[in-house]
Amino acid sequence: MRPVIITLAAVATTGALATAALAARTEATGLGPAPAAGTGLPSGQCIRSNEIRNHTFADDRTMLIDVRGRDTYRVTMSGSCLAGAMSSDPIVTRSPPGSTLICKPIDMDVAVSRAGFPSPCIVESIVKLSAAEVAALPKKLKP
DSSP: OOOOOOOHHHHHHHHHHHHHHHHHHHHHHTOOSOOOTTOOOOGGGOEEGGGEEEEEEOSSSEEEEEETTTEEEEEEESTTTTTTOOTTSOEEEEOOTTOSEEOSGGGOEEEEEETTEEEEEOEEEEEEOOHHHHHHSOGGGOO
């Protein structure tokens, strides 16, 4: 059996391809880079899970939600929790213990139901999109 030798050039090429794929995915969604981990909402923009009316998945880490039919929020997950999910897959949310408001990522308990089995996600950040950001979204991504 021959040993496998990985060169630095191969590692650099793999990293460059991954970076290019991420850039292409970000461009295709019309969204900029994901907000920093831990980014939450200012007190005036907090939401309640029962106010979520619709959702779409922009990519394997990003969910867009329609709140009260008026506002759109970007919810970024840790890892590729949404890989393979379709926007027709229901999301399952629960109110956090002790509070009904979602202001910080830790406040949002969300899972994607695939074939009746909820797959929990860890929310990394949540931000409200501006009217201009919503207008720039491709039609298929608008929740």
